[in-house]
Amino acid sequence: MLKNKSVAVGNTRVLNEFVKYCQSVDYKKQQEKQHNMMLINSVICVTLSCNLMQVARSLDADSGLF
Numbered sequence: 001m002l003k004n005k006s007v008a009v010g011n012t013r014v015l016n017e018f019v020k021y022c023q024s025v026d027y028k029k030q031q032e033k034q035h036n037m038m039l040i041n042s043v044i045c046v047t048l049s050c051n052l053m054q055v056a057r058s059l060d061a062d063s064g065l066f
Contacts, residue, residue, distance in 0.1 A: 008051040008055065012047065012051065015043060015044065015047040018043055019040055019044075022036050022039070
């Protein structure tokens with residue numbers, strides 16, 4: 001479970017750094033900002049899905065579901 005938790009924490013750190021980077025970039029066009037927000041939302045969804053899968057694996061390691 002410790003390994004799964006560290007993977008989830010690592011995923012969250014990467015997500016936080018990515019969001020900080022995207023928010024710090026000075027975009028000149030509104031379209032680029034919208035695209036950037038869509039990209040951030042996609043990464044958040046993927047990160048949360050990966051973290052939830054890690055939690056599920058740690059909670060249900062012996063069930064054979066994952």
